[in-house]
Amino acid sequence: MLTAERRQFILDLLGRDKKVLSSELSAVLKVSEDTIRRDLRELAEAGLLQRVHGGALLTSPATASYADRQKQAPKEKEAIAQAAAKLVCSGQVVILDGGTTTLAVARHLPLDLSATVVTNSPPIAIALADHPHVEVIMLGGRLYKKALVNVGAATIEALRMIRADLCMLGVCSLHPEMGISVTNLDEAYVKRTMISRAAEVVGLATAAKLDTAAPYVVESIHALSYLVTAPMVSDEMLVSYQALGLTVVRG
Known part of the structure; x- marks a missing residue:
């Protein structure tokens, strides 16, 4: 051969x-x-x-640029966003991680929702600028241009001052054994800090990101409270995640 x-x-x-x-x-x-x-x-x-x-x-499709990722699996992301937005309650402090799926979540937050959103994503902050009842806290730091998120020591220091009710985590790669992983080390540190500052963590993952791995480990799968994924993901693919205690929601 x-x-x-x-x-x-x-x-x-x-x-x-x-x-x-x-x-x-x-x-x-x-x-x-x-x-x-x-x-x-x-x-x-x-x-x-x-x-x-x-x-x-x-490997995860999240290795592509932000612009290219916006074109990937748009129907899946919309379904995931609609389901994830229902997990947000009025009065909560919510960390919205960067990413195209979390951006869709921001756009699906009800107009009568009163909450505080903390984000390191300029696109999410802009998307929520006209929301009548959501206060937006923008985390500073160095802009990681490929993912359009702020990262670095300033981002992490700001997160350490926050106790959030919920974190919506944009997932690059998710695997039952390898856990949550990303392609950029600075992003890994920021995501790990986000997880540590929230009472509950929701992982948002399209089908193509499940059972994949990336070079930099964020946390084990046990860091997640919920996994919100696409309707077309099979029961067979989700068994190993449910066996680890995750509450799985399909959009």
């Missing part, structure tokens, strides 16, 4: 099973584990998978 054929086989298997193990690939393809590790390394460098100990997992 040619190298290109072998690597395509790995990608096809990964797409089907959501993960691959180096030892099993070595046996099936009749090549050394060193060869498999080289294949996985080069596929990872091309952004086609995420290497983990002993094998590889799918």
